[in-house]
Amino acid sequence: MLRRKPTRLELKLDDIEEFESIRKDLETRKKQKEDVDIVGGSDGEGAIGLSGDPKSREQMINDRIGYKPQPKPNNRSSQFGNFEF
Template sequence: MLRRKPTRLELKLDDIEEFESIRKDLETRKKQKEDVDVVGGSDGEGAIGLNSDPKNREQMINDRIGYKPQAKPNNRSSQFGSFEF
């Protein structure tokens, strides 16, 4: 493996300004999203997956990823075949 000298990174004023503008933009988006969640939660509406029951949320996730679970049989003959006890 070849070794090389460390590269010097310089922080410029433009970089700092860009970082601050992006950070402020993200903060405003986060506040807007929280406001929508609070308003939607008081009206009985909101994000679909957040306030619904776990079964519905699980079904939404399964639909989104394309997973179709098979129903599990509950009787002994299906678990152990044709064996008799």
Template sequence: MLRRKPTRLELKLDDIEEFESIRKDLETRKKQKEEVDVVGISDGEGAIGLSSDPKSREQMINDRIGYKPQPKPNNRSSQFGSFEF
């Protein structure tokens, strides 16, 4: 393995200004998202997710992540293939 001298990183004024602007953008987005969440809960949208039956909650989660479960077959031949007993 070759060893090299450590490089020196310098923090410039432009870098600091860019960081501050990005941080402010993220903070404003976070505040807007929190306001939307608070409005959604007061309108009753949040209450649906909390108090509904587990099937619909599971369905909401599956829709959100894009999971589409396949129905399970109930007959014995599908469980064991084409074996004869």
């Protein structure tokens, strides 16, 4: 592996200004999204996140990640396969 001398990076005024403008733009978008979430909270999704019910919170997380749990059958044949005693 070839080693080379470290390169020097210089921060320019243009870079700082560009960073500040992008950060302000992201902050305004975030505020607008929060305002929409607060106003649109009556559709139920925002209220579910604030409720203390763990089932609804778990369901909301499962919906968000796309997980669809299958119910577990409670009969003996499902526990032991197709064995007959």
